[in-house]
């Protein structure tokens with residue numbers, strides 16, 4: 318056990334060094350942030366360790382409200398995701414909801430497979446549905462092209478799912494300044510791209 322504790326100690330050391338460096342740059346940072354959060358963005362992204370929300374857009378703590386799950390899926394029966402969405406929209410009053418997928422997503426690739434994964438299969442089902450409803454777009458494509466296309470189509474489907482929630486519909490009815498964006502991140506070069514699927518109250 319000892320070596321395991323030792324390896325985790327590294328994380329606490331890292332934490333102390335980080336907190337000290339933030340303090341050095343901005344001595345009021347933590348006390349200011351401890352009073353309240355007022356992020357303008359809700360980020361719904363993939364759990365993949367290579368796609369960390371704040372780092373990708375180079376924003377400090379306090380700027381992005383985050384929900385992540387396998388393959389950034391928004392399901393209408395997922396109380397976890399919907400609670401995050403409700404809190405972000407109704408309490409924090411975020412102005413932008415960003416659905417951020419990424420190329421080479423393992424969750425999307427697993428959904429393209431016939432292999433069984435166990436409990437995850439019920440989750441991947443939602444991605445398989447996106448594939449099936451766009452089947453004609455995949456004809457004649459190579460595997461990696463199919464994967465990239467499904468990563469993009471999945472983001473677009475989730476933009477639509479978020480826009481169709483009663484939470485967002487109600488907010489728009491009340492005149493909230495709220496828009497939904499579909500983005501995709503390239504883990505090979507660190508670049509974000511807008512998929513031009515923006516939705517707002519006017520649409």
Ligand code: CO
Nearest residue numbers: 363365422423
């Ligand atoms: Co992923």
